Amino acid sequence: MTQAATGEPGYVVEAADMARDGDAAIAVWRASLGHAEGRAAKFEWFYHSAPDGALLQLLRHGSDRDVVGTAGVGWRRMQANGRALLGGLLADMAVLSSHRMLGPALSLQRTTCERALADADLVYGFPNPNAVPVVKRLGYAHAGDMVLYVRPLHHAPYLARRMPGPMARVLGGFLDLATQARDHLRARWPGGRARAHWCEAMAADLALPEAGDGTPLQGVRSRATLDWRFRRNPLANFRLLQVCLPARGANGAWFVCHRAGDVLHIADMIIPDGASLAQCLAALSTTAYAMGCQSLSIECCLPAHETSELHRSGFRERQRRPIYVRWKDPGLAGTPLRFTAFDEDE
Template sequence: MDTNPAYTVHEADIERDRDLILGLWRGNLGEDARMARKYDWFYRQCPLGAPLTLLLRHEESGEWVGVGSAGPRQMLMGGSRVLAGVLVDLAVLPVHRSLGPALILQTALMKAGAKRFELLYGFPNPKAAAVFKRVGYAPLGELTRYVRVLRHGDYARRRVPALLAGPAGWALDALDRLRLRARSVRLQGQWQARADATLGALWSLAGAGDGPVAVRDLAFLRWRFDQSPLVEVRYLVVRDADGGALAWFAGEARVHGLHVHDFWSRRGAVGPTRAELATLLRSARGAGHASVSVELGAAAATSAWGAAGFAAREARPVFGRSSGASQEAFAARLWLTSADEDE
């Protein structure tokens, strides 16, 4: 009986194996230059240490044929700090792209990750979801995209005759402006290019709730957004009449509008108020955006977003595994936005 495995798994050295890993990603995960920039930021500059990265070798040929990683994130859960790992960048060369090799790699990553991380979570595409289930990750819910329209011309053109669409869109916009101004009359929004102590001061351990929720302090914002070569965010700081900071939103201009990657407020995990969201919407309109979008897990999708006019669109599954709390408690309390991913 042949006991020699067809594939073996080995831990990568982030500095030594850079070119090898980029080669495995090539043609599998995204545009080459973008992935090289991501590697130098996400893998080599993470303030919590290099991601756990495993390589898959085909023993008969001696070739490296796959790679997968878990990037460290500091979270709070039940008032205690825990180290979580976000599962990212799984790639297997096409000739080895059957369930077996991917399952071997993901199983090894889960076992190795359990030794370093108290939580593991990921956002697999539909093809990878089957592997996540087979390995033993549990469904933790969904990350849902919500959209709020600010300029109603396109909406009107789909519902009324062409001659009336222009006036109807203008009227809807005018009514919306009045409503948003009424809801945020004592607040103001100020844009800034970089995170600073004002944003960091809104983060507090007490406001994080039961979690799990990633620590959103100044160090995190500077690494996750200001140093990232993958996104170009501006921060909107919402202030009261006396100039005190109430909330911040990290937004990126996209073709169809402003996408909010992340946010935090003085209310912590309870989320921003309707007035603070109205200020976000007013400021986005003033910056020329036709809509605002955001991705939220269930715990972060508080009622204020719906009350502010955000409508749910498509959703992506979230899978994970906890070495401590029960999967049910983990799933119910996991607080997620786009910032909890790797790009």
């Protein structure tokens, strides 16, 4: 098994044996990353069941070669400008607190990135603020932001934060009526009324957007990958909403949704070429309102025209997280992104 020295005595980085080292990696995650109850399921799902596979690097220490850190990469088929690419999604970077020295941790990340780029065209991740200086040292560059957008559906709870409850309920009721009337109108234009319904599985004749010149970097959404990423995900329950567009027959839009309390979160969306995102969102909003949801949310990095459609549909920015990318070919730096939760690992 290939090893890499860390420059720090007693530490070495090597590829994991998935059958032998799983328990040790899970123990590191439980101690370092939280959400202990889902870590074993995450290992099985992400490292054993992914359609395109994954790799896992281990930081070992001492004569007993104890596992004290991990860094994973999930392979993702991607495309940009009509070109097929292989991406590596950084995941599960964790080092036990007693071993969090810069040298070993930096070597773990450097080795993982270099081994990923031996096969992939790019490696990307979503580092927390403390990790940003480290990924910059490793040659990653800021490529965009995952922006959380939120749209109220039932307005009274939001207004009650700023005015007396009775006034909030009255004004909120008027706003609800106005926004729902707008959604009903938008759902009917262009081309006739868009109708939404929940589905158990993705349609066999799923129509994906064209991947021609000028398209941003985005994950390839095959039916197998969508099924693995969402329906078989052990960490959350997702539902599929199809929006049928009369002018397009069976080739409608798809939203992958996850409900958390009173919020319906849009995890992914597939909009046919030339279709109106605002029309599709209007149909989704009407469905969510009828379910009693107080708000819609989506976290994404979208091209400007889709961001404009979100704003037009009443979504407003709440917060953002940076996306960092390292390309094998530096000439591809600056490629715009289209990322949703589909492109993450949980």
